[in-house]
Amino acid sequence: MLKNKMVKDTYCILNGHLISIYEPGVAFNNRAFRYGDSLFESIRLCNNKLMFLKDHIARLKLGMTVLRMNLPAEFSSENIQELIIQLLKHNTHAPNARIRLTVFRNEGGYYTPETNDISFLIESEELPTIYELNQKGLWTDIYADIKKPINKLSGIKSGNGLLYVMAGLARQSMKLDECFLINENGSICESISSNIFVVKNGTIYTAPLTEGCVAGVMRKQIMSIATQSRILTFESPLTVNTLMNGDEVFLTNCIRGIQWVGQFKQQFYTNKMAQLFTDKLNQLTQ
Incomplete structure (x- = not known):
């Protein structure tokens, strides 16, 4: 019984x-x-x-x-x-x-x-752990079927997520780990669930909020940590060339913390800066 x-x-x-x-x-x-x-x-x-x-x-x-x-x-x-x-x-x-x-x-x-x-x-x-950097770099590409508009709704976390749903379906069909979104100007503004940072020669680049990306809370923390660590940071539009010429690309959101990108198209990346920021974030959890 x-x-x-x-x-x-x-x-x-x-x-x-x-x-x-x-x-x-x-x-x-x-x-x-x-x-x-x-x-x-x-x-x-x-x-x-x-x-x-x-x-x-x-x-x-x-x-x-x-x-x-x-x-x-x-x-x-x-x-x-x-x-x-x-x-x-x-x-x-x-x-x-x-x-x-x-x-x-x-x-x-x-x-x-x-x-x-x-x-x-x-x-x-x-959740099982504190912030933990992914062991294997993400394999990424661009979702360009629907461009993200730039307006006063772009930066807020709205319950209307159809753009991200469609990008997620494309990611599945392309067997990728993540997709980058394009704004109405043709620039790369964010990923499905994260803001994007590119590292070149020790300097960090990320899209400004005027490019239509969500005003990420973790994005704000990473920029603050970079300033405190005397790491030069620029807000400028991101293009395919920006990513292809980068030494590192990493993604940020408040749940996962930082995820490093291993490959975008034919470009491969390292994760030294991503590990540094993950360590800095975990110091804040103490």
């Missing part, structure tokens, strides 16, 4: 309330589901430390302003941190985890909203 096994429940936080992920909490006419009318942040817990939370909340608030969402008075870094800690405790997701904070406009209306009030959802997922 089979015994019933106890299934560990997993929780999320909806508008400040702890609920089971199996408990229906989002309406079928949710605007994030219907129109992608939402923003999100992916936040990293390393060694029980929430990394760069204030920068995440600042970017989220900026995006909410762009989308004309009402900002609740209690929506502060301190309050969000308390809720995240509560969730991690109930889910026993520690010492390393991924946290997703999603903000969406409340239901009502079709394309034109009936309200600008918002709801928010916090989810967590356990």
